[in-house]
Amino acid sequence: MKHLTILVPDSQTGPNTISCIVGTYHVFTEANRYYDKLNREPIFNIELAGVSKQSNFVNGLLTVMTQKDITTIQKTDLIIVPAVISNFSAIEAGNSMLSAWILDHYTKGANVASMCTGAYLLASTGLLDNKNCSIHWKSAANFHKLFPKVNLKTEQIITDEQGIYTNGGGYSFLNLLLYLVEKFYDRQTAIYCSKIFQIDIARQTQSDFMIFNGQKSHGDEMVMRAQDYLENNFSEKISMEKLSEKFTVGRRNFDRRFIKATGNTPVEYLQRIKVESAKKELESSRKTVNEVMYAIGYTDIKAFREIFRRFTGLSPLEYKNKYNKAVIK
Incomplete structure (x- = not known):
């Protein structure tokens, strides 16, 4: 034994x-x-x-x-x-x-x-x-x-x-x-x-x-400000090139510092913010998947589904069906 x-x-x-x-x-x-x-x-x-x-x-x-x-x-x-x-x-x-x-x-x-x-x-x-x-x-x-x-x-x-x-x-x-x-x-x-x-x-x-809360205890003030900007403007079209210029940092150095501080690239961080916002809408609102997609700044349903599934393991509709009380009823 x-x-x-x-x-x-x-x-x-x-x-x-x-x-x-x-x-x-x-x-x-x-x-x-x-x-x-x-x-x-x-x-x-x-x-x-x-x-x-x-x-x-x-x-x-x-x-x-x-x-x-x-x-x-x-x-x-x-x-x-x-x-x-x-x-x-x-x-x-x-x-x-x-x-x-x-x-x-x-x-x-x-x-x-x-x-x-x-x-x-x-x-x-x-x-x-x-x-x-x-x-x-x-x-x-x-x-x-x-x-x-x-x-x-x-x-x-x-x-x-x-x-x-x-x-x-x-x-x-x-x-x-x-x-x-x-x-x-x-x-x-x-x-x-x-x-x-x-x-x-x-x-x-x-x-x-998983509930995404960006890493904020890293001590890099520039990255902290970039995170705040992404979190407050995620539904808009954001150019990472222009964002790095906004903080007077070269794009390569901007990406390097962002990854070191948060564990995500700036693009991944923005995607995760969008998906987290979409999850909350799908859980609690009566909006359709397309309405939620447009609200967070996506226009391509295929791209939205792929990104959503990458971070949640479910499609947006599967997630809504699983967690939305109105759907469960």
């Missing part, structure tokens, strides 16, 4: 930390139970492990008792790293011991999966350097600032690379659990768990959940 270690962080925890821990234990226990019903040997021995006997969550309202001290685990096959605080800045206390332990056991052959902001702990090991990683879109800017060598893929629900798995934000860790069940058990067991826990097994992206 393989060994599954669910890590219990020593500090820097939030409400979603305990959700990830309990959810993982529940889903894998059910997968084992399903195998047992089929007269098959369960895949995992599941244990909660940490550096202390218990950890407190939600201002002490909840407590999780660990079953093992990590130092007593000689071998494990799969490590689950639950979410931590979203305003992570540096690893603290016993979590640094967890980070070192993860690195050690990965080098010994263990697979590692981080959930949502658990990617902070995983990235602190260096194992995510030059690898793809998903995380909650709201934490992306802070994460990139702390771990610039990691290739962020915030539009993806799950990344899978060299025995390292990450997933997006919130309760999308449930989709990662189904993915892992299918990988370590089989497709049939994953489908069974999806039905028992009512988790959508077909979900591939978190793009339509």
Whole structure:
């Protein structure tokens, strides 16, 4: 039987930390139970492990008792790293011991999966350097600032690379659990768990959940003014050449500084502003897709659809049908 270690962080925890821990234990226990019903040997021995006997969550309202001290685990096959605080800045206390332990056991052959902001702990090991990683879109800017060598893929629900798995934000860790069940058990067991826990097994992206808020903590005053201009005039026809002249900066240098500060080219930034405005209109108004398109400054429906799908994973009409209450009725 393989060994599954669910890590219990020593500090820097939030409400979603305990959700990830309990959810993982529940889903894998059910997968084992399903195998047992089929007269098959369960895949995992599941244990909660940490550096202390218990950890407190939600201002002490909840407590999780660990079953093992990590130092007593000689071998494990799969490590689950639950979410931590979203305003992570540096690893603290016993979590640094967890980070070192993860690195050690990965080098010994263990697979590692981080959930949502658990990617902070995983990235602190260096194992995510030059690898793809998903995380909650709201934490992306802070994460990139702390771990610039990691290739962020915030539009993806799950990344899978060299025995390292990450997933997006919130309760999308449930989709990662189904993915892992299918990988370590089989497709049939994953489908069974999806039905028992009512988790959508077909979900591939978190793009339509993302809310675009331009990166503003970079300290480049020129880029900040350019961002403000784009955000206040996005429905008009904007020439990036003229915009760079407006701030007396050469176009190449303008693009370079903008990308460094925001993570987007000026054109991409403008597109994302337009799409975010379109999303709000499609969610709450009775405007048609064409009316929304014209309102944000597009005249080509094909181009609008392509750009909208690139950032949301859905067509404008699919998005409206999914989120507009009037349409749902």
